[in-house]
Amino acid sequence: MDQPGKRGHWSWWYLLLIVQFLIILLVPFYNVAEPTLGGIPFFYWFQLAMILIGAALTAIVYFATEKEEARR
């Protein structure tokens, strides 16, 4: 329901989403070949792993804020 005066539906959980945002922009950090994983250089497997981590973080935030969302 509407709560006048309360601004939108902010939750501190959203800050968790910034993690993937910032890590993936730190290009020099992952622009290296070692360590490889199953023959795949770090540059490639790290970014693929970030997709999975990002999805997991989004899912966590989703479940943490869904109750709040559903109540509105």
Add this chain to the structure above:
Amino acid sequence: MQNVNWIALAVFVVLFGGITWLGFAAARWRRGDLDLLHEWGLGGRRFGTVVTWFLVGGDLYTAYTFIAVPALAFGAGAIAFFAVPYTVIIYPMLFVIFPRLWQVTRNKGYITAADFVRGRFGNRWLALAVTVTGIVATMPYIALQLVGLQVVIGAMGVSGQGILGDLPLIVAFVILAAFTYTSGLRAPAAIAVVKDLLIYATAFAAIVVIPIQLGGFGKIFAAVPPQKLLLAAPAGGGWGSYGTYATLALGSAFALFLYPHSMTGILSASSRHAVRRNAALLPSYSFLLGLLALLGFMAIAAGVGQLPEYADGFKTFKANFAVPALFLHSFPAWFVGVAFASIGIGALVPAAIMSIAAANLFTRSIYREFVNPRATDRQEAQMAKWASLVVKFGALVFILAVPSQYAIQLQLLGGIWIIQTFPAVVFGLYTRWFNDWALLLGWAAGTAAGTWVAAAANFTPTWALAVGGYGIPGYTALYTLVINIAVTVAATMVLRALGVAMPLDLTVPADYRG
């Protein structure tokens, strides 16, 4: 060209026939009155989490992407992987921003972003700018889908002179136009389910079978020239390729959901929860895209670029032939048919959604706003159906008449143009502090600067910016968005100081909440 690959062609044609039937049958799926624009153009906003996942996945990860990203890896190496951080950045934004947009469009009956801007800022010219930008950015994008289709048709050995050579493409497009006209957004939604299953099957087969054939990932990456394996470390002062990589990812992410077709996909969801869930579920497509990007390296390792049987293909389609050649080289003919069908059908889904999205924009913000304000709901829907045909045939003529190089350049400009609608659409969701004319001025400044810089850079996406000898090259779209925002803020402050009144806001805070 090599001889016609009959087995692959037969599988391709059968699968294509199947989705043609599906496209027409989709008119009766979750039945609604297709003479109403929100039914035809947004599927009645009836798509739950799963269908939205297929629809938006099929919409964003286009055939062109699946051809062009590996082709870029094949030709240029590590830079192609920017598609991965790009998609990592997109989904937090989708998660936070777009449920709000979904909510207000649903509550106010808006069909497009321009509709929202019209209601929020009360300025039809600002809405027109958003509309024209959307349509102009979408047209070359549709044309590029045809490039994907052309490549796989060519790879099956189907070729000919003049009109005969273009015939398969024309047939595919007539089919596309017909089922979009009759079924609206339901057609690509239904077809997306089939297409996505095919593309997942293809990708996982490729990522398992081809590395085994080539002796493992270690050998594949060993075959890649070292200068292609990683981004070049910046020499001297400046960010060098790191800046390019990060800003390309960031700018592309900002632009993506402003495109009319992404907007249409999201707004057709049945609830804001479906949108939120998809922010966590859609990354599975990003993972697929990341794996497919590696196909470019596999094509290097397999040496398809040197094999005489593919020489003609590479001559015609350049690096875009890398993935088709790799599939022809590695798979039995019947599976080549499946893989090519997934790419070919993969072209139709986004092309359909894009033409519907452009038609929605034209109908609401040009036809209804400027031509026939008293149009009935039925006239409105009929106009959108005609507009979708015009848009598609425009794209077809474009791709047949002009070299595909121009489509690629225009699509690049499209990204620079569409991002200029960011302040009006995204900032507008949260605040009405900005003046409507200031937003229009900022849009004009960003669009002009972006076009000029891109043309001066010979239609490459990067702006070789240097501040005091410190090079910070980056994606032109992102940098010109900064110009846009600066102009918008400055003009707003001036107009506010002058006490210029703003038109009525048709939305109220409650419209943005559940």
